[in-house]
Amino acid sequence: MSPKKAYILKLYVAGNTPNSMRALQTLKNILETEFKGVYALKVIDVLKNPQLAEEDKILATPTLAKILPPPVRRIIGDLSDRERVLIGLDLYYDELMDNEAGTTSNFRQEYGDEDISNADS
Numbered sequence: 001m002s003p004k005k006a007y008i009l010k011l012y013v014a015g016n017t018p019n020s021m022r023a024l025q026t027l028k029n030i031l032e033t034e035f036k037g038v039y040a041l042k043v044i045d046v047l048k049n050p051q052l053a054e055e056d057k058i059l060a061t062p063t064l065a066k067i068l069p070p071p072v073r074r075i076i077g078d079l080s081d082r083e084r085v086l087i088g089l090d091l092y093y094d095e096l097m098d099n100e101a102g103t104t105s106n107f108r109q110e111y112g113d114e115d116i117s118n119a120d121s
Helices: 018-035 050-055 082-088 091-099 106-111
Strands: 007-013 039-045 063-068 073-076
Touching: 007 018, 018 039, 018 082, 063 082, 073 082
Parallel strands: 007 039
Antiparallel strands: 007 063, 063 073
16 A cells, blocks of 8 residues: 655654654654655754654654645654554555445444444343
């Protein structure tokens, strides 16, 4: 699966803290696996460039900001939850829509979206 759009991402980190390094490594892994060259990533160290964090209203690190394609989205944390990152980047949702060809979607199978008429009363 490869995304059809180009992604512009900013990762805000605070120096070389373990969480920042884990977020960067996890993001690189996701980008190399899922995005295959259709992205631009800018890593911003808020300790060296606090004005950039202030301009973009970044309150915690690490924070991943998806600038393009719209809408702008932010994910706070070390990005260790791969599914959450993909959903935040709208990639997982797109994958589900692509795979939903007249059958129950993977999302429904995984998260148990039951038919209410079959529920026990």
